[in-house]
Amino acid sequence: MGKQYGFYADTSRCIKCWACEVACKQWNGIKAGTIARRKVHEIDSGKFPTPTRTFISMSCMHCAEPACEKVCPAGAISKREEDGIVVVDKNKCIGCHYCFFACPFGVPEYTDAGMDKCDACLGNGVKIDEGEMPHCVATCPTKALHFGPMDELREMQSQKTAKKVVSDSTRPSFLAS
Amino acid sequence: MPELQDTWSWLPAIYLFLGGLSGGAFLTVALIKLFKPGKFKTTVMGGMWIAVAALAVGLFCLIAEVEKPFQAIVMFQSFVNFGSWMTIGAWILFAAFIVFLLSALLATDKVTDWLAKSWKKLPEIQGTLGKVLAIIGAVLAVCVAVYTGILLGAAPAIPLWNTWLLPALFTVSAFDTGLAAVLILAAFVERDGAFAPIRDLLEKVVMGLVVLEAIVLAAFVATMQGGGTNEAVSVGILTSGQLSGQFWGLVVVVGLALPLAAALAQVLLSRKREDKQVAVALPVAGGACALVGGFTLRFVVLAAGIHAALVSPAVLQAVEGISIFL
Numbered sequence: 397m398g399k400q401y402g403f404y405a406d407t408s409r410c411i412k413c414w415a416c417e418v419a420c421k422q423w424n425g426i427k428a429g430t431i432a433r434r435k436v437h438e439i440d441s442g443k444f445p446t447p448t449r450t451f452i453s454m455s456c457m458h459c460a461e462p463a464c465e466k467v468c469p470a471g472a473i474s475k476r477e478e479d480g481i482v483v484v485d486k487n488k489c490i491g492c493h494y495c496f497f498a499c500p501f502g503v504p505e506y507t508d509a510g511m512d513k514c515d516a517c518l519g520n521g522v523k524i525d526e527g528e529m530p531h532c533v534a535t536c537p538t539k540a541l542h543f544g545p546m547d548e549l550r551e552m553q554s555q556k557t558a559k560k561v562v563s564d565s566t567r568p569s570f571l572a573s
Numbered sequence: 574m575p576e577l578q579d580t581w582s583w584l585p586a587i588y589l590f591l592g593g594l595s596g597g598a599f600l601t602v603a604l605i606k607l608f609k610p611g612k613f614k615t616t617v618m619g620g621m622w623i624a625v626a627a628l629a630v631g632l633f634c635l636i637a638e639v640e641k642p643f644q645a646i647v648m649f650q651s652f653v654n655f656g657s658w659m660t661i662g663a664w665i666l667f668a669a670f671i672v673f674l675l676s677a678l679l680a681t682d683k684v685t686d687w688l689a690k691s692w693k694k695l696p697e698i699q700g701t702l703g704k705v706l707a708i709i710g711a712v713l714a715v716c717v718a719v720y721t722g723i724l725l726g727a728a729p730a731i732p733l734w735n736t737w738l739l740p741a742l743f744t745v746s747a748f749d750t751g752l753a754a755v756l757i758l759a760a761f762v763e764r765d766g767a768f769a770p771i772r773d774l775l776e777k778v779v780m781g782l783v784v785l786e787a788i789v790l791a792a793f794v795a796t797m798q799g800g801g802t803n804e805a806v807s808v809g810i811l812t813s814g815q816l817s818g819q820f821w822g823l824v825v826v827v828g829l830a831l832p833l834a835a836a837l838a839q840v841l842l843s844r845k846r847e848d849k850q851v852a853v854a855l856p857v858a859g860g861a862c863a864l865v866g867g868f869t870l871r872f873v874v875l876a877a878g879i880h881a882a883l884v885s886p887a888v889l890q891a892v893e894g895i896s897i898f899l
Contacts, residue, residue: 469652469659490651491640493580497728502882
């Protein structure tokens with residue numbers, strides 16, 4: 397197996413501008429008011445007088461052991477050998493929704509065409525093997541969102557205070573700090 | 574208050590109920606056919622047709638739920654990943670439907686009379702063929718019943734479903750509802766005394782199944798309450814939340830307590846009477862209650878199956894430092 401690519405979200409830099417969400421929808425031709433492959437979440441913690449708000453941009457985590465791939469009856473979900481990106485063949489997908497019940501992050505969403513989720517912009521022509529960035533990462537104004545081989549992302553994360561992402565069973569290719 | 578699961582609507586609940594009923598009904602009449610050969614033919618034939626009809630309607634509901642039903646019915650293209658329980662289940666259901674249908678046709682005199690006209694050997698081999706089909710069908714019936722629970726149990730992101738107790742619960746309920754359907758039928762078609770000992774035995778089996786189901790249900794609820802926060806929130810929807818009325822009223826009282834009382838009453842009343850006969854109303858009422866309870870059980874378990882990422886983000890966030898707000 398080749399490299400495992402993934403995303404790294406640096407919450408200390410995210411300002412919740414939603415540019416990543418918008419870029420994702422634009423470049424992947426997703427209609428407004430329908431689904432969202434990438435979402436910026438807000439986490440509130442602490443109490444008055446020291447409340448904190450943390451923002452984090454998340455999408456499919458391209459898990460090392462994708463639970464969605466295992467349960468798909470039609471074999472429509474596969475993990476690419478060369479970069480570890482988890483992709484959906486919408487022609488094979490029958491829309492049974494079973495992958496939603498398997499994914500620990502509730503990522504799969506559905507349109508008439510079938511299951512829809514992040515493919516690291518492979519579907520709209522981004523060449524990640526040539527170092528091109530998915531559009532969410534390319535558009536992030538504060539450089540809070542990163543994409544690349546996991547070892548490089550881990551190196552970046554080690555400069556900051558790492559945060560743990562829930563779910564150990566599928567080993568998500570996603571880092572946060 | 575947590576929102577109910579709606580990724581799968583009420584159609585799969587109907588399948589979970591009818592699939593179980595189909596398996597339970599076929600198993601019941603297959604055992605009657607194997608242990609009392611040549612007797613109670615109307616009940617055996619009727620039970621087999623109930624199994625066929627229930628499975629047909631259940632499968633229709635299942636297919637209607639997916640986004641691309643016409644693509645899904647091309648099974649050799651759409652159910653190919655044998656690492657998925659849904660694929661294994663789909664082929665089991667397919668095989669079971671064919672065996673149930675063949676058994677039902679073979680148990681129907683009009684069909685066999687018509688077939689025998691052109692297939693002279695049929696009367697000779699009909700008995701053996703029926704037995705073989707009944708044995709294969711009984712095995713598949715158990716698989717169909719168990720699979721209704723495995724379909725949900727094999728979904729790792731739903732805390733309420735991801736336990737082996739769910740297949741156990743649905744299997745017991747499947748036998749219970751299938752038996753209830755056969756007993757309702759038998760109450761109308763078996764009016765002579767010959768069926769009385771069988772009825773007596775089956776009503777005792779009903780009592781055993783109800784008690785077993787109550788134990789498994791209690792174990793399921795207790796395990797969930799003692800599990801993590803996600804499990805407790807989900808099962809709380811059943812025991813004290815939005816669906817508590819349906820759960821306590823329809824699943825526990827109507828689905829368990831009333832069938833138990835009806836079965837007990839029949840066993841006791843038939844002892845007092847010379848002809849061992851009981852009123853039609855009693856088995857019909859008990860059976861109907863079991864069916865209502867069985868359907869409601871599938872419905873509430875399906876609806877309360879909230880995704881782990883949606884159940885309690887605040888709690889996860891505190892524990893893990895980060896969480897998902899969908």
